[in-house]
Amino acid sequence: MTRLAANLSMLFPEHDFLDRFAAAADAGFRGVEYLFPYAFEPQELRTALDDNGLSQVLFNLPPGDWEAGERGLASLPGRESEFRDSVIEAIRYAEALDCPRLHAMAGLLPPEADAATRAAHRETYIANLRFAAGELAKVGKTLLIEPINGRDMPGFFLQRQDHAREVLGWVGADNLRVQFDIYHCQITEGDLIRNLEIQFPHIGHVQIAGVPERHEPDSGEVNYPALIERLESLGYDGWVGCEYRPAGETRTGLVWGRAYGLTP
Ligand SMILES: O=C(O)[C@@H](O)C(=O)CO
Ligand SMILES: [Mg+2]
Numbered sequence: 001m002t003r004l005a006a007n008l009s010m011l012f013p014e015h016d017f018l019d020r021f022a023a024a025a026d027a028g029f030r031g032v033e034y035l036f037p038y039a040f041e042p043q044e045l046r047t048a049l050d051d052n053g054l055s056q057v058l059f060n061l062p063p064g065d066w067e068a069g070e071r072g073l074a075s076l077p078g079r080e081s082e083f084r085d086s087v088i089e090a091i092r093y094a095e096a097l098d099c100p101r102l103h104a105m106a107g108l109l110p111p112e113a114d115a116a117t118r119a120a121h122r123e124t125y126i127a128n129l130r131f132a133a134g135e136l137a138k139v140g141k142t143l144l145i146e147p148i149n150g151r152d153m154p155g156f157f158l159q160r161q162d163h164a165r166e167v168l169g170w171v172g173a174d175n176l177r178v179q180f181d182i183y184h185c186q187i188t189e190g191d192l193i194r195n196l197e198i199q200f201p202h203i204g205h206v207q208i209a210g211v212p213e214r215h216e217p218d219s220g221e222v223n224y225p226a227l228i229e230r231l232e233s234l235g236y237d238g239w240v241g242c243e244y245r246p247a248g249e250t251r252t253g254l255v256w257g258r259a260y261g262l263t264p
Contacts, residue, residue: 002232002236002260003030003031003240004029004031004239005031005032005057005239005242006031007032008020008021008024009036010244011242011246012250013245017039017040021048021049021051021052021054022048023250023251025054027254027262028257028263029054030055032049035059035063036060037093038093042093056097057099057100057205058101058144059090059093059094059099059103060072060102061073061083061087061090061103061104061132062089063105064076064107069108071105071107072105073104073105073128074128074132075106075124075158077121077124080127083128084131087104087136088135094139100142102132102141103145104143105146106125106158108153108155109121113155122170125157126170126171129173133176143173143177145158145168145179146158146180147160147161147164147188148181150188159188161185161195161198161199165178165199177204179205179206179207180199180203180207181208181209181243182196182222182227183210183214183222183243186222193226193227193230196230196234197234200234203238204238205239205241206231206238206240207243208240208243208244209242209244210222213247215244215247216246216247217256228260252264
């Protein structure tokens with residue numbers, strides 16, 4: 001049975017962040033994910049999880065200066081020391097929250113990047129991911145990379161599923177896997193079931209949202225029941241993160257999740 005995780009960066013915006021844990025549990029979720037935990041002390045988040053019987057399934061490494069438009073550090077030449085510090089900080093939270101997987105966002109290429117700039121990003125990305133995977137392996141955790149569509153994040157270094165596979169090959173770490181966000185894949189490349197099948201051996205986490213509005217999965221152009229059925233038949237036993245912006249009140253919009261154990 002597919003296990004759905006509530007993405008608390010997007011779901012339940014009706015509530016303050018720490019109250020979203022209870023709202024998710026009330027709606028039948030047993031797992032949560034969100035972009036960043038760093039505005040809170042690990043213990044506050046641990047309490048929110050424990051009070052509501054929830055597992056922390058995923059969060060991201062610190063992304064650089066998000067407010068200034070940065071979207072990850074992993075491929076940014078010259079920022080290696082900050083990236084290394086971000087890995088150590090993320091592990092501190094992951095241990096406190098018993099979170100088994102962490103996502104390292106790739107970061108943005110400068111506009112009009114030439115071949116030399118792209119090559120420098122690639123080399124930095126590989127070296128940084130090797131370092132992060134090594135540190136996470138010491139504590140038994142998985143590192144994830146996520147292809148993100150270039151319409152939502154123009155210039156994002158990692159956009160395609162085949163590029164993610166290449167990166168996995170270059171880095172060569174057993175605990176490095178792909179965060180397969182079906183919303184981004186549909187916008188960038190489509191052909192979802194075939195992409196899912198090819199990527200399946202490398203997938204460490206899945207996320208869903210309706211396309212193109214990034215609303216509920218039962219809105220828009222993607223046939224999620226068919227995709228989830230295919231994931232199950234492939235043997236996927238991980239979490240599926242509900243990473244969408246509700247069109248209205250979150251709980252009312254969760255009716256689509258009844259088939260997967262939610263109780264809206
Ligand atoms: O798809 C997304 O946007 C997220 O999974 C993420 O980690 C970066 O924003
Ligand atoms: Mg995502």
